[in-house]
Amino acid sequence: xxxxxxxxxxxxxxxxxxxxxxxxxxxxxxxxxxxxxxxxxxxxxxxxxxxxxxxxxxxxxxxxxxxxxxxxxxxxxxxxxxxxxxxxxxxxxxxxxxxxxxxxxxxxxxxxxxxxxxxxxxxxxxxxxxxxxxxxxxxxxxxxxxxxxxxxxxxxxxxxxxxxxxxxxxxxxxxxxxxxxxxxxxxxxxxxxxxxxxxxxxxxxxxxxxxxxxxxxxxxxxxxxxxxxx
Amino acid sequence: xxxxxxxxxxxxxxxxxxxxxxxxxxxxxxxxxxxxxxxxxxxxxxxxxxxxxxxxxxxxxxxxxxxxxxxxxxxxxxxxxxxxxxxxxxxxxxxxxxxxxxxxxxxxxxxxxxxxxxxxxxxxxxxxxxxxxxxxxxxxxxxxxxxxxxxxxxxxxxxxxxxxxxxxxxxxxxxxxxxxxxxxxxxxxxxxxxxxxxxxxxxxxxxxxxxxxxxxxxxxxxxxxxxxxxxxxxxxxxxxxxxxxxxxxxxxxxxxxxxxxxxxxxxxxxxxxxxxxxxxxxxxxxxxxxxxxxxxxxxxxxxxxxxxxxxxxxxxxxxxxxxxxxxxxxxxxxxxxxxxxxxxxxxxxxxxxxxxxxxxxxxxxxxxxxxxxxxxxxxxxxxxxxxxxxxxxxxxxxxxxxxxxxxxxxxxxxxxxxxxxxxxxxxxxxxxxxxxxxxxxxxxxxxxxxxxxxxxxxxxxxxxxxxxxxxxxxxxxxxxxxxxxxxxxxxxxxxxxxxxxxxxxxxxxxxxxxxxxxxxxxxxxxxxxxxxxxxxxxxxxxxxxxxxxxxxxxxxxxxxxxxxxxxxxxxxxxxxxxxxx
Numbered sequence: 169x170x171x172x173x174x175x176x177x178x179x180x181x182x183x184x185x186x187x188x189x190x191x192x193x194x195x196x197x198x199x200x201x202x203x204x205x206x207x208x209x210x211x212x213x214x215x216x217x218x219x220x221x222x223x224x225x226x227x228x229x230x231x232x233x234x235x236x237x238x239x240x241x242x243x244x245x246x247x248x249x250x251x252x253x254x255x256x257x258x259x260x261x262x263x264x265x266x267x268x269x270x271x272x273x274x275x276x277x278x279x280x281x282x283x284x285x286x287x288x289x290x291x292x293x294x295x296x297x298x299x300x301x302x303x304x305x306x307x308x309x310x311x312x313x314x315x316x317x318x319x320x321x322x323x324x325x326x327x328x329x330x331x332x333x334x335x336x337x338x339x340x341x342x343x344x345x346x347x348x349x350x351x352x353x354x355x356x357x358x359x360x361x362x363x364x365x366x367x368x369x370x371x372x373x374x375x376x377x378x379x380x381x382x383x384x385x386x387x388x389x390x391x392x393x394x395x396x397x398x
Numbered sequence: 399x400x401x402x403x404x405x406x407x408x409x410x411x412x413x414x415x416x417x418x419x420x421x422x423x424x425x426x427x428x429x430x431x432x433x434x435x436x437x438x439x440x441x442x443x444x445x446x447x448x449x450x451x452x453x454x455x456x457x458x459x460x461x462x463x464x465x466x467x468x469x470x471x472x473x474x475x476x477x478x479x480x481x482x483x484x485x486x487x488x489x490x491x492x493x494x495x496x497x498x499x500x501x502x503x504x505x506x507x508x509x510x511x512x513x514x515x516x517x518x519x520x521x522x523x524x525x526x527x528x529x530x531x532x533x534x535x536x537x538x539x540x541x542x543x544x545x546x547x548x549x550x551x552x553x554x555x556x557x558x559x560x561x562x563x564x565x566x567x568x569x570x571x572x573x574x575x576x577x578x579x580x581x582x583x584x585x586x587x588x589x590x591x592x593x594x595x596x597x598x599x600x601x602x603x604x605x606x607x608x609x610x611x612x613x614x615x616x617x618x619x620x621x622x623x624x625x626x627x628x629x630x631x632x633x634x635x636x637x638x639x640x641x642x643x644x645x646x647x648x649x650x651x652x653x654x655x656x657x658x659x660x661x662x663x664x665x666x667x668x669x670x671x672x673x674x675x676x677x678x679x680x681x682x683x684x685x686x687x688x689x690x691x692x693x694x695x696x697x698x699x700x701x702x703x704x705x706x707x708x709x710x711x712x713x714x715x716x717x718x719x720x721x722x723x724x725x726x727x728x729x730x731x732x733x734x735x736x737x738x739x740x741x742x743x744x745x746x747x748x749x750x751x752x753x754x755x756x757x758x759x760x761x762x763x764x765x766x767x768x769x770x771x772x773x774x775x776x777x778x779x780x781x782x783x784x785x786x787x788x789x790x791x792x793x794x795x796x797x798x799x800x801x802x803x804x805x806x807x808x809x810x811x812x813x814x815x816x817x818x819x820x821x822x823x824x825x826x827x828x829x830x831x832x833x834x835x836x837x838x839x840x841x842x843x844x845x846x847x848x849x850x851x852x853x854x855x856x857x858x859x860x861x862x863x864x865x866x867x868x869x870x871x872x873x874x875x876x877x878x879x880x881x882x883x884x885x886x887x888x889x890x891x892x893x894x895x896x897x898x899x900x901x902x903x904x905x906x907x908x909x910x911x912x913x914x915x916x917x918x919x920x921x922x923x924x925x926x927x928x929x930x931x932x933x934x935x936x937x938x939x940x941x942x943x944x945x946x947x948x949x950x951x952x953x954x955x956x957x958x959x960x961x962x963x964x965x966x967x968x969x970x971x972x973x974x975x976x977x978x979x
Contacts, residue, residue, distance in 0.1 A: 185705045192708055252700040273700040274707045274739055277715075344771070359802060360759070388762040388797045 173197040174219030174288050179209045179235060180250065181227055189222065192277040198284065206230030210238050220287055221247045222280075225262055233265040240266030244323035246287035250275075263364035268325040269351055270361075286352030287325075300396035301334040302382040304373060313373070325350065326369045333383060333393040342390040366391060425633070426626045433622040434615065441611045449604050456596045461555065461571055468573040468589040469553055471501045471511075475587055476577050490581045494529040501589075502531040509591050512537060516576060516584035517545050532590065536560075540572055540588055548574040548586050560592050569593040632660040636667055648675040689753045699742060703735075710735050737873075744875035748858070751882040758886050760799045760911060765836045766791040766829050768802050772809035773827060776817060785817045786824040796831035798909040804883040805907070808891070809838055811876040812903045816842040818872070819901065830919040831909070835889075837920040838905045847895035855893045856881040880905075890915060894922050 176198050180186045183204065190200040203212040207229035213221065221239060225232035236247055249262045249270040259270055271283050297308040305314045308331055313320045322330065332349045333341060341349070343359040351361060370377045381394045421427055475497045484493045498511045510532030530537060539558045547554045553575045560570035574588040635652060642650040651671060652664040714732040717725045750756050773789055780787045809827075816825045823843040830837050847855070854860045859874040884891035887907050895901035906918040 182701045182705070185701055185708075188705045188708045191712065195712075274704040274742075277708050277711045280708075342767075388764060388795070 173199070175199045175201060175216060176284060177201045177203060177213055177216055177218035177221045179203045179206070179212075179221065179227065179232075180224040181205060182224070189280065192280060193284070196281050196284075204228075206232070206235050209235045213239055213243075218245065220284060221245060222250055222284070223247055223267070224250045225258065226252070233261055236262065236265040236267050240323070244321075246324060248283055248287060259358065260360060260364055263361065264368075266323070266368075268323065268365075270358075282352070289352065299331065299334040301330065301337065302373075302394045303397040304330075304382060306331060306334055315373075320372060322369070322372060325365065326372065329365055329369055330373070330383075333391065337393040337396065340386045340389050340392045346390065362391075424630075426623070426630045429626045430619065430622050434619055437615055437618045441614060445604075445607055445611055448607060449600075452603055453600050456600055457557075457569075457593070460591070460593060460596050464571050464573055464589070464591045465553060465555060468575070468591075471589065472553075472575045472577060472587050475501055479577060479579050482580055484580055487581075490579065491527070491529075494579065494585075498529045498531050501587075509589050510536060512540065512586075512588040512590070513577070513579075514540070514545070514586045514588065515582070516586050517542075517549055519582075519584045536590060539570070539590065540574065544572060544574060545586065548576060548588075551576060558590075560590070562594075568597050629660075632663065636663065639667070639671075643671055643674065648678060685753060689750075689755045695746075703739065703742065707735050707739065741873045741875075744873040744879060747879050748875055748882065751879070751886075756882065756886055759801045759803070760887075761802070762797050763800055763802050763805075764795045764797050765800060765805065765831070765838065765907070766796050768800070768805050769809050769827060769829050769838055772806045773813055775806075775810055776813045779814060780817050780825070783817050783820070784822050785820045787813065787817065788824060788826050790826070790828045792830050794831075796829055796836045798831070798836045798907055799911050800887060800907055801883075804886065805905075808880040808883050808905055809840070811880045812838075812840040812905065814872075815877065816840050816844075816901070816903070819846075820844040823900070828920060832919040834909060834913050835915055835917070835919055836907050836909060837918045839902060839920045839922065840904075841900065841902045841924055843900035846897045846900045847893075848897055849895070852893045852895040852901070855895075856891070888913070888915070890918065892922050894924075900924075 173196070176193055178186050178189050178193075178200055180189070180202075181204050186202050186204070190202065193200045201212065201216040201218060203209050206227035209223075209227070209230070223232050223236060227235065230238075232249060236249070239245065239247060246269075247267045249259075249267045250273060251258060251262065251270050252273045259272075262270060268287060269283060271279060299306040299308060303315055304320070306312070307314070311324070311327060313322055313327065313330065328350045329346065332346065343362040346362050347353040347357050347359065351357065366383055367377075370380050370383055373382050374380045384392050384394050386392055421431065478497050478500070479493070482493050484490045494513050498513050501511045502509065510530065512531075513529045514537070515528060528537070539560065541556065541558075544554060544556045553573065555571055555573040558570050558572055559567040561567055570590055570592045572588055572590050574586050577585050577587045579585045632652075639650050639652050648671070651668045654661055654664045654668065710728070710731045713728045717728040720728060769791075770789060773787055777787070813825065813827065820842040821844040826839075826841045828839045828841070856877050858878045861874060881891050884905060884907070888911070889905065889907040892904045892906075893901065894904075902922055902924050904918060904920060904922040906915055906920075908915055
């Protein structure tokens with residue numbers, strides 16, 4: 169089991185909270201790395217090569233959104249925001265900057281660990297699996313999405329979202345179901361997570377994000393996979 | 399006939415009303431009509447006065463002329479009679495004809511001459527008759543009164559109407575005087591002067607006068623129109639600008655030019671607008687400051703609370719290793735931190751509503767699903783309290799444009815509230831939809847509340863019974879937040895209660911943004927057949943209550959039921975004192 173645990177970069181200017189998060193993570197077998205301001209965050213990120221980033225949005229120097237964008241620009245490593253503001257605008261801005269998930273303060277240690285675990289959990293499929301969705305081909309164990317021989321770069325979360333839809337092309341997924349399948353929420357959570365990430369995914373895989381054919385909206389219910397083109 | 403008359407009257411009334419409205423609505427029309435009315439009346443008076451005076455003057459002058467002329471002609475004729483040598487009847491007749499013919503052309507202009515036998519004069523020579531130069535019928539114009547007056551001696555005259563060939567009547571004057579004719583004796587000589595020329599002059603004058611009056615009226619109207627326009631236009635522009643200001647276009651200003659009163663008005667108006675704009679900007683800044691403050695407080699409080707919270711959890715997780723007092727302290731720390739967190743969360747939420755920072759994140763969702771999830775979340779509490787919660791959903795999906803997070807919070811609050819007050823009795827949740835609205839009713843059969851209490855349940859930190867409130871947890875803000883959430887949707891949240899009969903809460907949400915609610919698909923006041931049949935005649939009569947119109951809406955409520963309903967929505971205030979039955 170210890171092999172599953174990973175290195176977690178905690179970017180937070182509140183040292184007491186960072187230390188407390190470190191205590192909790194360490195007790196769960198993770199290896200925390202700390203950074204106190206936005207300007208040095210990218211350097212620490214490159215040096216420590218973490219498996220996951222916990223990112224406070226209000227930071228001295230560069231703010232959390234900017235740090236998130238910089239990390240996203242060079243890596244698909246899961247980023248979980250720590251936010252004291254669960255207002256629409258702040259959360260959506262963070263998600264649009266590339267964060268995979270968020271935890272709003274104050275949170276319990278169990279919530280934190282559950283979020284971190286959910287983002288680090290990789291489904292290890294023993295058998296090679298190839299899926300088709302629209303005109304895309306997905307190589308699940310290889311974590312590759314290909315259109316006409318050209319690979320499309322997706323973050324792990326976007327990849328998981330696409331795979332979840334592609335595995336059951338006949339099923340309409342509610343946002344709640346996707347939150348459970350992809351984000352690992354057992355109880356109802358913020359469905360804006362799904363909305364923002366579907367938009368991000370569409371901007372990468374659709375020919376025309378205004379008229380999606382890969383991830384199709386079913387009004388009043390949720391989303392489903394577009395028909396595979398053979 | 400009567401119906402036609404009525405129709406005409408109705409149409410006439412409507413036209414008069416429209417004209418009146420037009421008159422009242424426009425200052426310009428009012429000033430114009432008033433000016434024109436006064437102008438027309440004055441001109442008509444002047445016209446009548448001038449016309450009358452001129453006619454009188456012309457007439458008098460002509461009459462003087464005519465009298466002098468006829469006196470001269472009569473004495474001439476008398477001279478001719480006196481110097482005549484006629485003896486026989488036919489000679490006299492010839493003399494009369496000669497004299498009249500001579501006198502006809504003697505005067506100024508045309509006149510007719512009549513020689514008539516004086517009244518009372520005996521016919522001594524039968525061959526001699528009256529002589530006239532004109533139409534013999536005109537003799538009728540000489541009235542017996544005039545003839546009698548002439549017989550008394552001297553010159554007499556009378557104004558008469560002279561019929562003309564085309565059927566009209568022109569004024570004329572008849573002048574008469576006695577003459578003495580040889581052989582036959584007393585005769586009367588009459589001259590008929592038509593006044594056609596004078597009439598023509600008068601007509602011409604009146605026509606000119608009328609034309610001048612018309613021109614004057616036109617001038618008056620145009621001047622008034624232009625002057626009022628100059629006054630009214632800036633006022634109208636001011637009104638338009640004021641309207642646009644009121645609509646929120648704060649940069650709107652009136653054009654200022656010149657130094658007259660209108661420019662002063664525009665200047666004052668613009669100053670007022672600028673001051674308004676300043677104040678609104680200040681308020682907006684204050685509001686933004688408030689939002690910033692709430693946001694900052696939220697961040698500043700939440701970060702240390704998170705640390706405390708996590709530390710508390712770590713200590714709580716290790717409580718088994720502690721001695722009893724420390725262990726209990728750890729437990730208290732943990733539960734009270736939960737409470738503190740809930741309270742902080744609710745406080746921040748309500749302050750967001752107060753700052754107007756709450757945003758509706760609406761999407762088309764099945765309200766039934768949202769309700770099921772909320773009930774699911776409340777099921778652990780229901781289990782602990784031993785309360786059976788049933789959910790009744792409509793046949794189809796009840797999709798509405800809602801913010802699922804907020805609606806779930808409302809329903810969770812209502813269900814938790816119902817479970818806490820149910821005292822072990824079942825809680826029923828019902829969802830129904832019609833074409834315009836979706837309704838959720840949460841009903842419990844617990845301790846209930848008085849109508850007065852039902853009016854206060856949505857107040858902040860309000861507790862029905864302070865003594866028992868401590869045990870039931872909750873922040874005291876749950877229902878207040880739910881009310882704000884419902885309001886944000888343009889929906890209703892209403893409460894009904896009776897001591898000992900439980901309580902009922904109804905959430906009604908419009909299915910589409912912009913729909914104004916007028917009715918709810920579900921009744922708020924429960925219609926239970928086993929509950930006090932005397933108070934529920936409809937249920938007692940065996941009529942399916944579902945088939946009846948919604949009892950709980952507005953005036954359909956019987957008085958008995960109405961006082962138990964507290965509708966704390968924009969439509970009616972729950973703050974109104976509720977009479978306790």
